[in-house]
Amino acid sequence: MTHPSPHTAHSAQEHDAGDLSELLDLDAEVLAGHLASLVARLPVTDTPRHLLDLGCGTGAGTFALLDRFPRAEVTAVDSSPAHLRRLHEKAAAAGLADRVHPVAADLDAEEWPDLGAPDLVWASAALHHLADPERALRRVRGLLAPGGLLAVVELAGFPRFLPADAPAGAPGLEDRCHAALDRRHAAHLAHRHENWAPLLRSTGFDVEAERTLAIEPGRGPQAPSDREAVARYASSALRRVREAVAAELTPRDLAALDALLDPDGPHALARRNDLGVRTTRTVWAARPTV
Structure with missing residues (x-):
């Protein structure tokens, strides 16, 4: 299979409206231990050699998978040129460029590029963005090598960082921001809080495991x-939340x-000593029904 270079494929694109590179890199840095624990618990039966990371972003899942499976290669798929460029840079810096193959593709497109026959497909925070995740899951089923595993990972929304009574001038601010964000997303992300088990079964998968792991300040090996x-x-x-919901906030909340x-x-975040990361990730591990 030929994998296009992200530098060649996207050199004409100077702006990427979907660039979340900074946020994705920080998520990978802060929650590295949590992600490693997710990957370590995947119910693999044989050592996979060909991995497929759908909606790879800047490579958090890609590199966690390569750490777990040091003889494997990853085909990393994303629609964002900026994400793929960053992924390529990180792979090169880590000496892993020969094991990471970035591919530009829209997973909602009528046709996918040749992605081979992976032993393990990782789809983290990706399926809920799709207009037709059912079609995507059927395609994944058709791609998987015999006995292959699909891991679907979803977060319970944006993480939270502040105590419930913060900040002093507008306690509960983060809750109100998240409520506004949920209302905004409800209009165009119909699958954001999907229970993926029924859809996995209806598209030809057996769900082998479903696990929800909490991220809380100071608790567990995954705690930052x-x-x-x-x-x-x-x-x-x-900052991303503000961009999305500023128009829905009261003047007091926006000022806070x-x-x-x-x-x-x-009152800068960096001056606070009470910040923590709170969210949950749910993992569904499934294999094609025999």
């Missing part, structure tokens, strides 16, 4: 300990959010 990295992650995430996001202000 780097305060500065958590602050950067919170800042990047809350801006105060948190002002890196030089007295």
